[in-house]
Every structure is written in structure tokens, then in C-alpha cells.
Amino acid sequence: MRAAPGPDLYAMVDCNNFYASCERVFDPALEGRPVVVLSNNDGCVIARSEEAKALGIAMGEPAFRRETFFARHGVHVRSSNYALYGDMSARVAQVLESFCPDVERYSIDECFLLLRGSRLATPERLLALAAGIRRTVRRWTGIPVCVGLARTKTLAKVANRLAKRNPDCGGVRLLDDPADVEAQLARFDVGDVWGVGRRNAARLRAMGVDTALKLARLPRELTRRTLTVTGLHTVLELGRIPCISFEAAPPPAKSLVSSRSFGTRVRDLPSLEEAVSFHAQRVAEKLRSRRLVAGAVQVFIQTNPHQPDPQHSGSGCLALDAPTAHTPDIHARALRILRSVYRPGFLYQKVGILALDLTPEGRRQLCLDEPDGETRRAREALMRVLDGVNAAYGRGTLRLAASGLGKRPWHMRQAYRSPRFTTSWDELPVAR
DNA sequence: TCTGGGGTCCTAGGACCC
DNA sequence: TCTGGGGTCCTAGGACCC
Numbered sequence: 329m330r331a332a333p334g335p336d337l338y339a340m341v342d343c344n345n346f347y348a349s350c351e352r353v354f355d356p357a358l359e360g361r362p363v364v365v366l367s368n369n370d371g372c373v374i375a376r377s378e379e380a381k382a383l384g385i386a387m388g389e390p391a392f393r394r395e396t397f398f399a400r401h402g403v404h405v406r407s408s409n410y411a412l413y414g415d416m417s418a419r420v421a422q423v424l425e426s427f428c429p430d431v432e433r434y435s436i437d438e439c440f441l442l443l444r445g446s447r448l449a450t451p452e453r454l455l456a457l458a459a460g461i462r463r464t465v466r467r468w469t470g471i472p473v474c475v476g477l478a479r480t481k482t483l484a485k486v487a488n489r490l491a492k493r494n495p496d497c498g499g500v501r502l503l504d505d506p507a508d509v510e511a512q513l514a515r516f517d518v519g520d521v522w523g524v525g526r527r528n529a530a531r532l533r534a535m536g537v538d539t540a541l542k543l544a545r546l547p548r549e550l551t552r553r554t555l556t557v558t559g560l561h562t563v564l565e566l567g568r569i570p571c572i573s574f575e576a577a578p579p580p581a582k583s584l585v586s587s588r589s590f591g592t593r594v595r596d597l598p599s600l601e602e603a604v605s606f607h608a609q610r611v612a613e614k615l616r617s618r619r620l621v622a623g624a625v626q627v628f629i630q631t632n633p634h635q636p637d638p639q640h641s642g643s644g645c646l647a648l649d650a651p652t653a654h655t656p657d658i659h660a661r662a663l664r665i666l667r668s669v670y671r672p673g674f675l676y677q678k679v680g681i682l683a684l685d686l687t688p689e690g691r692r693q694l695c696l697d698e699p700d701g702e703t704r705r706a707r708e709a710l711m712r713v714l715d716g717v718n719a720a721y722g723r724g725t726l727r728l729a730a731s732g733l734g735k736r737p738w739h740m741r742q743a744y745r746s747p748r749f750t751t752s753w754d755e756l757p758v759a760r
Numbered sequence: 761t762c763t764g765g766g767g768t769c770c771t772a773g774g775a776c777c778c
Numbered sequence: 779t780c781t782g783g784g785g786t787c788c789t790a791g792g793a794c795c796c
Binding site: 366367368369370371372374388389390391392393395408410556557558579581582583584585586587588589591592593632633634677678680740741 | 779780781782783784785786787788789
């Protein structure tokens with residue numbers, strides 16, 4: 329006789345202070361020290377080690393306001409290094425895949441594991457599995473993680489948070505017993521629930537709903553009305569009813585963006601054109617690397633909302649003649665849009681380009697305006713050369729002259745970046 | 761003088777996630 | 779001087795059609 333299968337369980341594996349942990353793996357002197365990682369442009373704090381949190385440094389704080397504080401308290405500051413973090417993230421996911429075939433890479437620092445009903449499903453064995461995962465990830469990648477187990481993704485996120493908060497858990501927490509779930513939700517702030525953001529947390533609090541348990545008990549119709557169907561799913565998930573499905577593979581992308589704030593704000597059209605040229609190249613490169621083509625292009629520009637200066641934001645969208653990932657096509661459309669939305673006299677802070685209506689490269693529809701076979705082969709060959717040179721000699725080796733040569737005021741600041749230890753031969757760590 | 765109802769599609773804006 | 783970037787989903791409202 330086979331044992332009856334247990335219920336499916338979700339494990340949420342979340343890397344602790346991921347970016348700060350990545351920095352520590354390659355610079356052990358940071359161990360035990362406060363570490364913060366800054367956003368692109370060294371704008372604001374996007375990751376903190378525990379020691380940095382203990383100093384009262386908040387998530388999202390503008391870095392420039394904390395410079396003297398950082399210096400005074402010996403806070404180690406790093407610019408973000410996504411080449412390093414992305415690579416470390418893939419290594420962590422690989423370790424998880426050695427434990428469980430069903431791994432969803434939810435974000436750069438989180439994975440869901442689907443533990444299908446099995447005889448493993450006794451609390452002791454589940455916790456032992458979670459502890460094994462935690463130990464192995466740490467040993468093989470150097471990254472500390474916590475593991476939360478529950479019937480739904482939303483509760484697994486709660487369990488993960490409990491594992492992090494409570495040192496007695498040893499980094500793992502099973503949240504399955506209904507009485508336990510209820511007791512924990514009663515002490516869990518509604519704003520900490522996955523899917524409840526700042527705005528909705530405030531609305532809920534105004535209704536007297538300040539804990540996850542009160543949210544779980546909200547009548548369904550009222551929930552749907554105030555929080556839409558997404559909120560309803562959250563409520564059901566808190567009640568142990570799975571609504572948010574496991575995504576083995578990421579769904580096909582619908583849009584893709586390249587955007588960035590400027591190192592120095594920009595007033596003139598020629599500089600904006602350079603920046604747009606830069607982003608047009610990046611968008612086209614990203615499309616090609618993911619084997620996608622875009623049907624339309626959108627460009628937006630905006631001034632700095634944090635400044636008292638006159639504000640302007642504009643955006644426009646144009647269809648491409650045929651779905652494409654050809655840099656010059658996307659570039660030409662993007663410039664046209666920029667010129668139509670630009671208004672002189674404003675200090676712009678940011679531009680971005682979106683590629684929209686994405687479809688897989690092979691499956692594009694035939695179009696009357698499609699270039700003939702020979703032209704198309706020549707265009708594709710050109711892009712292959714472009715990508716090949718940039719892969720071999722570094723991004724930006726071969727690029728549009730329109731994106732400007734040399735250091736530009738709109739280039740981002742990145743004063744504290746660590747080396748790309750794991751993805752660039754020139755920046756490998758050296759043991760002396 | 762009277763001026764419907766129901767359906768679809770698109771877009772902008774808002775909310776959320778990390 | 780200096781406040782990130784990259785995504786998704788949902789809804790309301792307008793345009794349009796019959």
C-alpha cells in the first residue's frame with residue numbers, strides 16, 4: 329500500500345539582504361560591518377545589511393542625505409553591480425534545482441519551490457529538508473537564505489518572514505497548522521502581507537483592518553470592491569486556498585524597458601537625443617538576446633518631481649512598420665517620438681524607451697512592408713556582427729555614433745561599484 | 761419633439777511587486 | 779549637486795459599432 333499523498337506545499341526561499349550578501353561573498357572584510365548598496369546613479373539605498381538596518385538606515389533613503397552619517401559610522405557603500413547579483417542569483421537557483429524539480433525564479437533574490445504532495449509531508453521531514461536547503465545554499469554560494477513553508481504562496485511569504493524575524497527558527501519555518509496560521513496572522517501587520525502595498529494598507533487600516541487575520545476574514549464582496557480581484561486572491565490565499573499559481577517558466581514578456589535617470593539634469597534636445605539613442609540600442613539588444621521582436625516603441629521623458637522647478641513629463645508611442653529588433657528601426661522611431669514630446673525650457677531628469685507588443689522572433693506575422701529576403705538577411709547579418717563584437721569586446725564597443733562619444737552629463741554616476749567578480753575575466757578576484 | 765442599450769476595444773492611470 | 783529600474787495586472791472611461 330502506498331501512503332496517501334500529502335497536500336502540495338510551497339517553499340519560499342529568500343536570500344537575506346541579497347545584494348549586501350553578494351558583496352560580502354567577495355569581500356569578507358565586510359562581514360559583521362554595516363553595508364549598503366545604492367540604486368543606479370548612486371541615488372538611494374536599495375539594500376542594507378542587518379548592521380546597516382540597526383543603524384536606522386531606511387530602504388529607499390536618498391544616499392546624498394546620509395553621506396556624513398555613512399562616513400561617521402563606517403558604513404561600507406557600494407554602487408549596485410547587477411552583473412554580479414544576477415550571476416549569484418542563478419547559482420542559488422541552481423542549488424535549489426538540485427533539491428526540487430519545480431523551482432520558480434520569482435525575483436533576483438527569491439524562489440518558490442513547489443513540494444508536490446508526498447510522504448515527506450510530516451512536519452519534521454519538511455523542516456529537515458528546508459534546513460538542508462539553507463545549509464547547502466550557504467555552503468555552495470556563500471549566500472544566507474531563509475525558508476518558509478505553507479499551503480499557499482502568500483502564506484509561504486509570511487512563513488519566510490517569521491523565519492527571518494525569529495532567531496529560534498534557525499532560518500526555517502513551517503506554517504501549516506490552522507491554529508498556528510491564525511495565531512501568526514493575528515500578529516502580522518496588514519501592510520507586510522504580499523500584495524498589500526502602502527496605499528491599500530492605509531485604506532485597510534482606515535477600515536479597522538490592521539492585521540493579516542482581519543484581512544483574511546474580510547467579506548469577499550467587500551474585498552473585491554475595495555481591493556479588486558488581486559486583493560481577493562490575497563485574502564483567499566491567507567485562508568489557505570491557493571489562487572496564485574506556480575509558474576515553472578516565466579510567462580512570455582509583454583514589454584521591455586531601458587530607462588535611466590541622468591547623472592546631471594539635461595535641458596537641450598541634442599543631449600536627450602544621445603540618451604534616447606543609447607536606450608534604443610539597449611532595448612534592441614535586449615530584444616535580440618531574448619529572441620523577441622517589438623511591434624511598437626514608446627518613449628517617455630520627465631523632469632525631477634522632487635525639485636520645485638517647472639515640471640513636464642511627456643510620452644508617445646509609435647508602431648513599427650513590421651515587428652523588429654533592428655537597432656536602426658527602433659532608433660529612428662524613438663527619435664521621432666522624442667522630438668514630438670520634447671518641450672524646451674525644462675530640466676529633464678530621465679528618459680526611457682519601452683518596446684511593446686512583443687512576440688517571439690520566429691513567429692512574427694508576414695507583413696506587406698516586410699523587407700524582401702535579401703535585404704532582411706543583410707539586416708540580420710549586420711545585427712549579428714554588432715552583437716558578436718559587443719559580446720567579444722564588451723558592451724558598447726560597437727554602437728551608434730548618435731549615442732555620443734566620451735563621458736556625457738547624462739551618464740549615470742556609479743562611484744562605488746565592486747568588480748564584476750564572476751562575469752568578467754578582467755575583474756576576477758585575485759588571491760595573494 | 762423625442763435622443764437606447766449593449767457590446768468590444770483601446771488607453772491612461774493607478775496599484776502592486778522586487 | 780545628488781531621490782532606481784524593470785516589470786505585471788486591473789479598472790474606468792471614451793470611442794466606436796450595431
